[in-house]
Amino acid sequence: MDSQAGVEFYSGILLPDMVNAHCHLELSYMKGRIPPGGGFTAFAKGMGTARTGVTPEQRVAAAEDADAALWCQGVGAVGDVCNGDSTFALKRRSRIGYTNFLELFGMNTVSADTLSELEREAAGMGLRAGITPHSTYSLRDGAFVSAVRTGTDSVPLSVHFMESPSEKELFEGRGEMHEWYVERGTPIDFGRYRTPAGRIAACVPAARDILLVHDCCVTEEDVDTVMRHFTGRVTWVLCPRSNRYISGLVPPVELLRGKGVNIAIGTDSLASNESLSMIDELKALRGVPLEEALTWVTEGGAASLGIDDRIGVFEPGRRSGAVLLEGVDMEHMELTANSRTRRIL
Numbered sequence: 507m508d509s510q511a512g513v514e515f516y517s518g519i520l521l522p523d524m525v526n527a528h529c530h531l532e533l534s535y536m537k538g539r540i541p542p543g544g545g546f547t548a549f550a551k552g553m554g555t556a557r558t559g560v561t562p563e564q565r566v567a568a569a570e571d572a573d574a575a576l577w578c579q580g581v582g583a584v585g586d587v588c589n590g591d592s593t594f595a596l597k598r599r600s601r602i603g604y605t606n607f608l609e610l611f612g613m614n615t616v617s618a619d620t621l622s623e624l625e626r627e628a629a630g631m632g633l634r635a636g637i638t639p640h641s642t643y644s645l646r647d648g649a650f651v652s653a654v655r656t657g658t659d660s661v662p663l664s665v666h667f668m669e670s671p672s673e674k675e676l677f678e679g680r681g682e683m684h685e686w687y688v689e690r691g692t693p694i695d696f697g698r699y700r701t702p703a704g705r706i707a708a709c710v711p712a713a714r715d716i717l718l719v720h721d722c723c724v725t726e727e728d729v730d731t732v733m734r735h736f737t738g739r740v741t742w743v744l745c746p747r748s749n750r751y752i753s754g755l756v757p758p759v760e761l762l763r764g765k766g767v768n769i770a771i772g773t774d775s776l777a778s779n780e781s782l783s784m785i786d787e788l789k790a791l792r793g794v795p796l797e798e799a800l801t802w803v804t805e806g807g808a809a810s811l812g813i814d815d816r817i818g819v820f821e822p823g824r825r826s827g828a829v830l831l832e833g834v835d836m837e838h839m840e841l842t843a844n845s846r847t848r849r850i851l
């Protein structure tokens with residue numbers, strides 16, 4: 507190719523900033539601490555013990571490294587789950603735009619009032635943040651409703667959804683999570699909603715925007731239940747490498763594509779992933795046309811967070827950077843083992 511003064515040539519596909527729709531930056535220090543393949547309930551139990559023996563400084567350093575790696579690979583925005591304020595200071599300095607999901611979690615939790623102060627702290631630091639319920643299996647009835655209704659409704663909800671079969675089984679009074687709760691004497695007061703999808707539809711106002719994360723075990727009926735209810739934007743966020751790491755499950759990509767619903771991609775945290783590479787997430791999804799998959803990591807993610815007026819596509823007036831996707835099999839338009847992204851602008 508001829509060289510021209512002031513013009514740089516790159517070989518590959520040029521993308522706008524990518525969006526990681528589901529991450530837990532504050533858990534970056536947990537990389538490699540929970541062995542893969544133990545299944546969902548074992549992973550949830552392992553999260554408790556893996557938190558010990560690490561200093562606050564080590565946690566912040568790991569989160570800073572993860573933030574830098576996300577930026578260099580071309581991520582411009584992240585939907586990030588927070589259980590505390592340990593990442594707020596670095597996010598204020600970061601060039602990445604974070605939407606912070608302040609997560610209400612725990613079967614002993616009564617209301618989301620405990621998170622109001624965290625929400626005020628984030629707002630005071632200029633960070634975008636809203637309160638969200640962790641999942642349909644980890645909160646009692648009043649707490650779940652409180653998480654949906656407390657604080658701002660200008661930030662979408664982000665709910666871990668149907669990540670394992672035991673979530674739906676819990677509503678049916680069986681399965682390994684049910685056994686675990688019974689063992690601990692934890693009362694389950696939400697069985698009347700019949701399914702996780704039923705609980706979402708009954709407890710979340712129709713006009714809220716919501717990200718439903720993981721979706722490994724959703725059926726067509728679950729998708730219909732959710733989509734019938736909402737008038738707000740619903741995004742089905744897939745984290746295939748985290749699912750593979752924890753349980754070996756595969757999200758039902760073809761079901762969701764067939765339904766024509768909004769899809770975005772997340773990496774989940776380094777507790778259940780080897781890296782936060784968005785392209786490596788796409789490599790784990792088989793059979794999706796590359797052009798379509800690339801919209802999920804760009805405009806799909808931006809729309810899920812309600813920031814598609816700013817980033818996600820190249821258009822005048824939007825402030826997207828430029829990202830080079832290299833190592834693509836251009837003849838077949840497929841990712842290869844060598845495919846990677848790097849920020850060029």
Ligand SMILES: [Zn+2]
Pocket residue numbers: 528529530587666719774775
């Ligand atoms: Zn998660």
